[in-house]
Amino acid sequence: MDNSDLSASDSPDAGDESLDLTPRRRDDESRGSRLVPTIVLAAVLAVIGFVLFQGLSGATLFLRDANDAVEQRSELADRRFRLLGSPIAITDDEFEMDGETTVRFSIACDGTAVDIVHRGNVAESFQMGVPVVLEGRWSDSADIGVPWNSGANDGFYFESDRMLVKHDNEYREDRVEEAASCGDESPDAPGA
């Protein structure tokens, strides 16, 4: 195979000046051949624009770990945010709250615990020690009327309605404790 130059003529006869070599093409064929790639290109640019818009317009929610969320509690007030931490205490009891089935558990990160009241779908891979990302806002424990027996029990809880799991990249049995971390080398649970 030759390594032809792009700028080279496509045909040895192309330089024949005695002939009218203007390309002849049917109009519909010409329109069709231009239209499809142009539509694809426009769709591509539209999707890229949409993705960038989503990213820049706040759909990209920042993950705050339990330690940061507790530190910034007064600034966050009742703002919705994403909370990251590893479950340290999961209770089996479900209870009704405003007519909805609710579960309670506690998460921790960097030695700071947060109590959680979660309404809605519980992830299949929700496990002790595997970090979860919860979407919701801070609430005052006085509203709930159910005492906390473990976890932070500090007068606040995180009221979430969406649960995602942030699984880590460990698949080795000899590093199982690293897998159970919420993302750094600090102990997750208070006093751990």
Added chain:
Amino acid sequence: MTSTETAVAQRGPTRSRATTILGGVVLIGVAVWLFLAFVASGPDIRTTAEGNTIGQFDAVRLLYIHVPLVITAYSAFVVTAIGSFMVLVKKSVWWDLVAGASAEIGSLGAALTLLTGSIWGRPIWNTWWEWGDVRILTTLVLFMLSLGYLAVRRLEGTAEVRAKRSAVVGLLLVVNVAIVNKSVEWWADQTLHQNSTIAEGAIADLKAFTLFFSIVLGLAAYSWMMIHRFRLAWLERQYDRFGIDDAIAARRSEADHAQPVTQGESA
């Protein structure tokens, strides 16, 4: 009939002994891969010191298809970028066809990466798709950019203009590959996606072997597809060139027939 025409008639237009052997190796590899991924290699189940069971269970098997797909897509786009660079520097048709063929396979790899990632995400992340996730969004942009590259290749213009235009977009692909690859480190607090398992040596024993085997198999399958697609693109180009020759011959024939009529009119 020339020797090339005889070979084409016997084997098909893009097949050779080497591609037949490579294709056979890939097929055997797929059988071995299926056995390793779904029979020999176990689920991801680990027990912590506290007695808690953690892991991805059977969903880990998707790792053996998702990771090879993304590595194949990355490799394909790197080849596209090299081809694009060579087009701009050497103005080479050969590299232009290499870049285009590789981008087509890369687009397929990127699409399947998004699909398998979504299937894996449902049981592990508890979501099919997350708009706020940086890794997913950058991968989507990479896929869309590759479609854009392929669209630009087909826009109106001479072969040289189209090759140069698409080469510029082709170079952007490799920049995006780097962004996708590093996104989990650069924006760790804006993604559910885990860090690189391979780079951190976070997999061992039969799982690691299965993963590396599947990556090698993915690259072998890419090579096989690449050779065939490139040869097909080369034949398409040859066909276009012969088409021009045929058109010129037809014009010459028309001109020869028209000549006596013109002379008769002037007389």
